[in-house]
Amino acid sequence: xxxxxxxxxxxxxxxxxxxxxxxxxxxxxxxxxxxxxxxxxxxxxxxxxxxxxxxxxxxxxxxxxxxxxxxxxxxxxxxxxxxxxxxxxxxxxxxxxxxxxxxxxxxxxxxxxxxxxxxxxxxxxxxxxxxxxxxxxxxxxxxxxxxxxxxxxxxxxxxxxxxxxxxxxxxxxxxxxxxxxxxxxxxxxxxxxxxxxxxxxxxxxxxxxxxxxxxxxxxxxxxxxxxxxxxxxxxxxxxxxxxxxxxxxxxxxxxxxxxxxxxxxxxxxxxxxxxxxxxxxxxxxxxxxxxxxxxxxxxxxxxxxxxxxxxxxxxxxxxxxxxxxxxxxxxxxxxxxxxxxxxxxxxxxxxxxxxxxxxxxxxxxxxxxxxxxxxxxxxxxxxxxxxxxxxxxxxxxxxxxxxxxxxxxxxxxxxxxxxxxxxxxxxxxxxxxxxxxxxxxxxx
Amino acid sequence: xxxxxxxxxxxxxxxxxxxxxxxxxxxxxxxxxxxxxxxxxxxxxxxxxxxxxxxxxxxxxxxxxxxxxxxxxxxxxxxxxxxxxxxxxxxxxxxxxxxxxxxxxxxxxxxxxxxxxxxxxxxxxxxxxxxxxxxxxxxxxxxxxxxxxxxxxxxxxxxxxxxxxxxxxxxxxxxxxxxxxxxxxxxxxxxxxxxxxxxxxxxxxxxxxxxxxxxxxxxxxxxxxxxxxxxxxxxxxxxxxxxxxxxxxxxxxxxxxxxxxxxxxxxxxxxxxxxxxxxxxxxxxxxxxxxxxxxxxxx
Numbered sequence: 001x002x003x004x005x006x007x008x009x010x011x012x013x014x015x016x017x018x019x020x021x022x023x024x025x026x027x028x029x030x031x032x033x034x035x036x037x038x039x040x041x042x043x044x045x046x047x048x049x050x051x052x053x054x055x056x057x058x059x060x061x062x063x064x065x066x067x068x069x070x071x072x073x074x075x076x077x078x079x080x081x082x083x084x085x086x087x088x089x090x091x092x093x094x095x096x097x098x099x100x101x102x103x104x105x106x107x108x109x110x111x112x113x114x115x116x117x118x119x120x121x122x123x124x125x126x127x128x129x130x131x132x133x134x135x136x137x138x139x140x141x142x143x144x145x146x147x148x149x150x151x152x153x154x155x156x157x158x159x160x161x162x163x164x165x166x167x168x169x170x171x172x173x174x175x176x177x178x179x180x181x182x183x184x185x186x187x188x189x190x191x192x193x194x195x196x197x198x199x200x201x202x203x204x205x206x207x208x209x210x211x212x213x214x215x216x217x218x219x220x221x222x223x224x225x226x227x228x229x230x231x232x233x234x235x236x237x238x239x240x241x242x243x244x245x246x247x248x249x250x251x252x253x254x255x256x257x258x259x260x261x262x263x264x265x266x267x268x269x270x271x272x273x274x275x276x277x278x279x280x281x282x283x284x285x286x287x288x289x290x291x292x293x294x295x296x297x298x299x300x301x302x303x304x305x306x307x308x309x310x311x312x313x314x315x316x317x318x319x320x321x322x323x324x325x326x327x328x329x330x331x332x333x334x335x336x337x338x339x340x341x342x343x344x345x346x347x348x349x350x351x352x353x354x355x356x357x358x359x360x361x362x363x364x365x366x367x368x369x370x371x372x373x374x375x376x377x378x379x380x381x382x383x384x385x386x387x388x389x390x391x392x393x394x395x396x397x398x399x400x401x402x403x404x405x406x407x408x409x410x411x412x413x414x415x416x417x418x419x420x421x422x423x424x425x426x427x428x429x430x431x432x433x434x435x436x437x438x439x440x441x442x443x444x
Numbered sequence: 445x446x447x448x449x450x451x452x453x454x455x456x457x458x459x460x461x462x463x464x465x466x467x468x469x470x471x472x473x474x475x476x477x478x479x480x481x482x483x484x485x486x487x488x489x490x491x492x493x494x495x496x497x498x499x500x501x502x503x504x505x506x507x508x509x510x511x512x513x514x515x516x517x518x519x520x521x522x523x524x525x526x527x528x529x530x531x532x533x534x535x536x537x538x539x540x541x542x543x544x545x546x547x548x549x550x551x552x553x554x555x556x557x558x559x560x561x562x563x564x565x566x567x568x569x570x571x572x573x574x575x576x577x578x579x580x581x582x583x584x585x586x587x588x589x590x591x592x593x594x595x596x597x598x599x600x601x602x603x604x605x606x607x608x609x610x611x612x613x614x615x616x617x618x619x620x621x622x623x624x625x626x627x628x629x630x631x632x633x634x635x636x637x638x639x640x641x642x643x644x645x646x647x648x649x650x651x652x653x654x655x656x657x658x659x660x661x662x663x664x665x666x667x668x669x670x671x672x673x674x675x676x677x678x679x680x681x682x683x684x685x686x687x688x689x690x691x692x693x694x695x696x697x698x699x700x701x702x703x704x705x706x707x708x709x710x711x712x713x714x715x716x717x718x719x720x721x722x723x724x725x726x727x728x729x730x731x732x733x734x735x736x737x738x739x740x741x742x743x
Contacts, residue, residue: 240603243602243603243608244599244603247596247602247608248588248589248594248595248596248597248602248611248615249596249597249602250602251581251585251588251589252589252597254578254581254585255578255581255589257580258578258579258580258581259576259578261540261560261572262572262576262578263561264540264559264560264561264564265540265560265561265564265569265570265572266561266564266589266590266654266658267562267564267565267569267658268561268589269559269562276599322580416582416585417581417585417588418584418588418615418619419596419608419611419612419615420615420616422582422584422585422619422635422636
């Protein structure tokens, strides 16, 4: 029995209730630890904002990957390439026109943010199509090779001097090359609230936080509000993908994952289904890339190294491939425990023991432990190197999961692929008299 | 399963007795099969015609100039020793392999080299030698997958508010059909089970039931009785005979000679990729060449 069967049944709201409950537990843990150690309110709120941000982006990416891998069985390890194309194309479209003397080396087309976001998603989807057309005819592992190669090609393309600056529609635009691209379009939150004519109201709302956070509360509130916006996007992703999965379309995707020949022999044009699913997932990855980076002020190609792809895979594996609820939970747990957790721990230790000097290397760290059983230097050394050790820790978790719970937190592939519930379907009037060999088989 | 076993006892040879015992065996079954589609619709006297089909893999010629045809509404057996090219022939007919030369005609149209899904959509549907249920899907999901041209297979219609109502409506209709077929095959009690948990025989039943839901005109069954216990085999045969009476055409690959001889009207014998002979079971049984092919030429 999976965790979900035990827990989800008892929670109000089913899967959505489970997600909310896990998020509450995570937040409560962060807040409690912070309070217990005397964190300032500003620090607390910042921590929450950053945590929410990463929960949001990893949940979105895991959901998109779940459509590829969990539903359709498409082995995409080029996630980061689609993210990069999303944000870069969005920047190209939405950055203001070039003005000489400005901070930015290159301009954009000066179109509204929403146009840029749509353009970024479309570009990511089209890149997906270009990859899918040749690669989907091949078996799964070849798609994996093609996608990871693509993501590196994308990164090197944005690094290259050729694309640093060029003319498009008579405007001086470009991708900035290795030195990065300044994202000098309108502040996304301002654009968002401005669209509804609420920007001034929002600023007033921010000012009211002076009570809680004196001295410039805007960055803190912006972070929190953006986190909430991201959670809304997670909800939208979830809604869209749940509908996709719970439909005849999703049923064919599942069948492709299980046995493509069978789907074909039942008259389904599996290539077409695979391409559609792949493009939808790529567009969502592009959107997640946009949302991840659009508030960061600048973007450099080397952000898009394959490690982010593998972070998303870990998140999906933790949650359980094949389940949308699991994807969200996996994203949240990954962000809270594996991605932000170690950094938070380091901050905490630094706060509690501000004067502890970490040894400069492994030798000085381990020597006192051996000579006079003093573990403190090793502890501080470990805490100091936590960003490097984080990857080791993720690897260990992954190995443990593969051995002990390969189906993830939520068990495997339980979400019914139909537009209507298939379980309570028909009132079974007559008692079943038919036992025989069939009854034994179903117990296997 | 006692009633099915009773109906099948005696091993009477011949098609007629098989068909009548079939009707008797499913007398208890709740419904006559109603697919809600009006049944098969082929018009040709010989819906499937295979002409000079040839396929080689490297130096091995698996199918070598095979030609035969299958009569409408018949249960035709395709037999041959191991390596005779039966499965390859099936794969060539259903588009899973491309022939080197030769043609396949279905319902008067040349379908040679078409994609498997296109051929299936024309009404020529196959099952597999090793039952290929979709393991991590429930029996109901397996079944709901099969019907052709479902509205909700268009992604936009499934997700767009305002259009999804149509999808849901069709899903309810399909679910009714699915239950009918499950009851016909007497596997409705395992409807919510994951297909991967079924016994071998149940998988075979599921696979045939699923194939039927595509509204086929003709079914190609690749060893449907392999690994199936005798009483279930009887039940499967009864279903096949009943469906045949409703107008479906069957081409059946099978190793069990007795079974073929008792149940098929016509038998095609493949040997080393060629059609060795064809005829009624009685003719085949009397044919020296067939015996020689099976026993390696030492008789």
